[in-house]
Amino acid sequence: MKVLVVDDEYLELEQLTYLVKRKYPYWEVYAAEDAAQAKKLAAVHPFKLAFIDIHLPGQSGLDLVHTLKQLHPMMTFIIITAYQDFEYAKRAIQLEVLDYLVKPLIESELDSALQKFIQKHPEALVKSSIIQEAIEYIHANYGQKISLYDIAEAIHVNPAYLSKRFTEETGMHFKDYVIHYRIEKAKELLIKRQDWSVARIAEETGFASQHHFSNSFRKYVGMTPTQYKEKYV
Structure with a gap:
């Protein structure tokens, strides 16, 4: 299964990529630092799950979610943000975002979000x-x-x-x-x-x-x- 992680903060990007790979080593995890990179990757890879920071250079994370949903309607999204903003949360819900995580990431909250994803997509656990x-x-x-x-x-x-x-x-x-x-x-x-x-x-x-x-x-x-x-x- 292929996973996309998008964040313009390098350390945050590295941390999340590492945590996802550690928990599910058989998943292929791709990293992008902005919306343009993310769209290029999504054009050639059928991602099932994407972690997207709300604040990205060039295009907001929620606008990127909207764009990627047109490309891959069955892709699941988890939004990451440094702010607990009601308006962002409201729009995320409208876009059917699976979960909304606040920085700094708490590993138990990441685990909970991943479990929600697996409940909806049990094929993500398939190894054989x-x-x-x-x-x-x-x-x-x-x-x-x-x-x-x-x-x-x-x-x-x-x-x-x-x-x-x-x-x-x-x-x-x-x-x-x-x-x-x-x-x-x-x-x-x-x-x-x-x-x-x-x-x-x-x-x-x-x-x-x-x-x-x-x-x-x-x-x-x-x-x-x-x-x-x-x-x-």
């Missing part, structure tokens, strides 16, 4: 190539009917073994992860494809019916697809 292949299959075929047996056959492993390893590495059962990923893609489409109906989005993301989609969406997100669209578009 077998489970990575399974997840890539889901990501490539989520719009179709897929089963554990389909994936096991595609990657040449025993279904029972795949099921056990999948749960061990992601902390989620296979079916739960498939629904989770479909919901995340649906959230992306609700924002990007405003001309599509809820029924169309349900079909495109692999749900058997609009009713099943709406019920699953409400369960995972806490609101209906229409309410989500009205809130974030």
Whole structure:
């Protein structure tokens, strides 16, 4: 998994990069000192998580979040700032920022933010190539009917073994992860494809019916697809 860290203060940048690498040594962590560097890196790397300082030269951190969300709608953001500013916090919430950390960084607060990320993206914990292949299959075929047996056959492993390893590495059962990923893609489409109906989005993301989609969406997100669209578009 690829992570982006953006901060114009060199020591802060080095510290955060070090802490993330120490906690998750199998993550690839990239550092940028300003918005321009960050955008160049994001153009070639599919980052899943970004730590962004609010105060950056050339472009504010929150404006950078907005820009990067257009490039990678499923990227997750954690904002870092030296100030506890309500207006910044309010806009961060509107941008669906995962968390808001205040400098100087407290390691326990960083741990808490990372745990929030992992709860939303359990695939971040995957280490083995077998489970990575399974997840890539889901990501490539989520719009179709897929089963554990389909994936096991595609990657040449025993279904029972795949099921056990999948749960061990992601902390989620296979079916739960498939629904989770479909919901995340649906959230992306609700924002990007405003001309599509809820029924169309349900079909495109692999749900058997609009009713099943709406019920699953409400369960995972806490609101209906229409309410989500009205809130974030």
